[in-house]
Amino acid sequence: MKLTVDRNKLWQGIDTVLDVVPSKPALPVLANILLEADGNTLSLAATDLDLSIRTEIPAAIEKKGRITVPARTLAEITREWPDAELSIEVQDDRLKLSGRLGEGDSSEGAYSLSGMEADEFPSMPTSLEGVGLTLGENEADTSVLVDMINKTAFAVSRDDTRPVLNGVLWRIDSQGMQMVATDGSRLACYKLAIDLEDQVKGDEESSVIVPPRALSQIVKLLGGQDGPVKITLGETQVLFDMGHKKLLSRLIEGPYVDYGQVIPQNNEKELRIASEDLLPAVRRVSILSSSYTRQVRFKLTSGQVELSAASPEIGGEAREVIPAQYTEDEMEIGYNAQYLIEILRKMDTNEVRFELENHVTAALLRPTEQKEGEDYFCLLMPLRPTG
Numbered sequence: 086m087k088l089t090v091d092r093n094k095l096w097q098g099i100d101t102v103l104d105v106v107p108s109k110p111a112l113p114v115l116a117n118i119l120l121e122a123d124g125n126t127l128s129l130a131a132t133d134l135d136l137s138i139r140t141e142i143p144a145a146i147e148k149k150g151r152i153t154v155p156a157r158t159l160a161e162i163t164r165e166w167p168d169a170e171l172s173i174e175v176q177d178d179r180l181k182l183s184g185r186l187g188e189g190d191s192s193e194g195a196y197s198l199s200g201m202e203a204d205e206f207p208s209m210p211t212s213l214e215g216v217g218l219t220l221g222e223n224e225a226d227t228s229v230l231v232d233m234i235n236k237t238a239f240a241v242s243r244d245d246t247r248p249v250l251n252g253v254l255w256r257i258d259s260q261g262m263q264m265v266a267t268d269g270s271r272l273a274c275y276k277l278a279i280d281l282e283d284q285v286k287g288d289e290e291s292s293v294i295v296p297p298r299a300l301s302q303i304v305k306l307l308g309g310q311d312g313p314v315k316i317t318l319g320e321t322q323v324l325f326d327m328g329h330k331k332l333l334s335r336l337i338e339g340p341y342v343d344y345g346q347v348i349p350q351n352n353e354k355e356l357r358i359a360s361e362d363l364l365p366a367v368r369r370v371s372i373l374s375s376s377y378t379r380q381v382r383f384k385l386t387s388g389q390v391e392l393s394a395a396s397p398e399i400g401g402e403a404r405e406v407i408p409a410q411y412t413e414d415e416m417e418i419g420y421n422a423q424y425l426i427e428i429l430r431k432m433d434t435n436e437v438r439f440e441l442e443n444h445v446t447a448a449l450l451r452p453t454e455q456k457e458g459e460d461y462f463c464l465l466m467p468l469r470p471t472g
Contacts, residue, residue, distance in 0.1 A: 086122045086150025086175040090142065092184075095127075095171060096163045098142040099156075101330060102131035104302060105138050106156040114205045117153035120173075120180075121203070122146045130209060131156060136299055137209045137333045138306075151203035154180045162196055175200070209333055211326075215319035216257055216291035218284040227307050227314060233264045233275045234304055236431045236461060238297045242268035252294035252337040254344075257318060259285045261458070266297075267344055271424045272464040273431070274344075279458060291318040294341055299323070299334035306330050348464060349447055352440035356385060357410035357453065359436050364429045366405045370394045371422030373401040380468045381422040385441075386415050394422070418444045419468035428463045 102118060110116045111134065121128040127144040130137065152175050162182060163171075171184045183195040220226040234253070242250035254265040261278040303325055307314065315326040325332040370381050374394035384391040388411065393404045418441070429437065434452030441448050444467060451462045 086120070086152060086173070087148040088122050088127060088144045088146045088174075089170055089172050090127055090144040092163065092166050092169055092171050094142045094144075098127070098129040098140050099160050099163055101140040101306070102129050102138045103156060103160055104305075105131040105133055105136050107133040112205075114153055114201050115207075116155060116157075117201055117206070118156040118159060119151070119153045119203060119206045121151045122173075123149045130206070132207055132209065134207060135296070135335045136302065137207070138302065139209055139331045141329045150175055152178070152180055152200040153203055153206050154198045154200045158198060166194070178202070209331070210324075211331065213317040213319040213322060213324045215317050216285060216289055217315065217317040218257065218281055219313050219315045221313035229277060229279075230314075231304050231307055233262065233277065234300045236433075237264040237266045237273040237275050238300050239427055239431060240266040240268060240271050240273040240463070241297050244268070247342075248337055249294055249339055249341050252296050253300060254292065254341045255295050255318070256290070256292045257281070257285060258290040259287050265341070265344055267342070267464075270421065270466045271428065272344060272347070273428070274460075274462055274464075276460040277458055278460075292339070292341070293318050293323060294337040294339050295323060296334060296337060299332065302332060306332060347447065349440075349442060349449065352442045352446065352449055354413040354416070354441040355411075356390070356439040356441060357436055358390060358407065358439075360429060360432060360434055362407045363437065364426065366392050366407050367422055367426055367429070370403040370405055371426070373399075373403040374422050378419075378468060379422045379424075380419045381425070383418045383420065384415070385409075385411050385413070385417070387412060413441075416441070416444060418448070420448075420465060421468060424465060428465060431463070 107115055115133060119130040125146060126141045128139060128141050130139040167186055169185050171182055174181045178200050180198045180200050186192040186194050220230055238253050241253060250268060256263040259282045263276045265274045312328055317324045321336055323334050323336055367381055370392045371394060373396045374380055375396055376398055382393045389406055390409045391406045395402045428450055432452050434454060436453040438451045438453050439448050447464050447466050449462050449464055
């Protein structure tokens with residue numbers, strides 16, 4: 086293998102795949118990046134066996150070939166190399182990088198890395214059998230996918246005892262898409278009604294559980310995406326094809342929990358609060374909440390909400406009153422401040438609406454204004470009031 090490549094392009098390619106390289110690889114070769122030179126492109130790939138990313142960058146290929154080299158070492162060398170053209174050559178399973186270190190001077194650098202046979206690196210399929218759709222024919226489509234991920238993935242469970250809750254449920258049919266995540270104390274659900282009949286057959290439907298790590302990588306990759314993304318939901322894997330970038334992730338085995346049973350149906354009491362009032366108030370009051378429960382109490386009365394917290398550990402108390410739209414009976418409810426803050430940050434709305442029944446029933450939180458075809462809400466379980 087022999088080629089020349091722009092340092093910036095090489096760094097972009099390495100940075101695209103580097104997050105996938107495991108810190109404690111199950112196999113030695115998984116600590117490496119796979120480099121493949123052919124035609125006029127250099128392909129870079131990394132995997133931890135659950136998640137794989139491949140990207141292509143332009144390069145002047147003099148001799149095609151394949152090799153794997155230590156990922157983080159290659160990344161450090163490339164990151165520190167100045168903006169210049171790099172020469173890469175492979176001889177006897179060693180990769181040699183060389184080139185000038187600046188323009189207009191005679192300074193040069195040369196580095197050599199020991200590699201491993203490319204055949205030892207796990208293969209990454211370029212296609213899957215399953216339900217497929219293409220998003221991003223216009224710019225709004227991919228931004229909607231990013232929005233759905235950002236507004237749901239935060240609520241996944243970190244408890245490994247129930248693996249299905251460690252992922253985001255993603256449903257696709259001809260009428261649109263839905264994402265759901267829950268950890269048992271809170272739930273985030275984003276439904277998007279869009280016409281997918283041209284891509285998904287009328288009776289075709291797919292329901293998969295995607296690890297949040299894969300979704301966070303998709304958000305990163307779509308950040309610099311200016312074209313469509315082709316998505317295939319298979320039985321055990323999901324494939325995102327962005328042209329020069331591809332991501333393949335193993336799915337979490339289901340079925341998902343029947344979350345519909347926990348969504349309250351009789352929450353007829355309504356509380357509306359300006360986000361610019363509520364979020365900072367919760368942040369301030371929670372400073373003196375219990376380090377064990379993180380509880381902030383809400384006392385709802387006509388036209389206002391009193392927020393309070395008490396910390397038995399340091400003997401501190403906090404209290405704030407903010408205006409609100411509320412006309413129902415007086416009520417006191419306790420919530421985990423950390424969970425509430427995370428939900429409010431994701432709401433992206435000037436005003437948030439609480440749908441309530443009583444102090445022991447879960448609250449439904451919604452943005453007061455939503456885009457056409459969008460239905461986004463979060464469920465938050467109350468805590469037993471204390472103090």
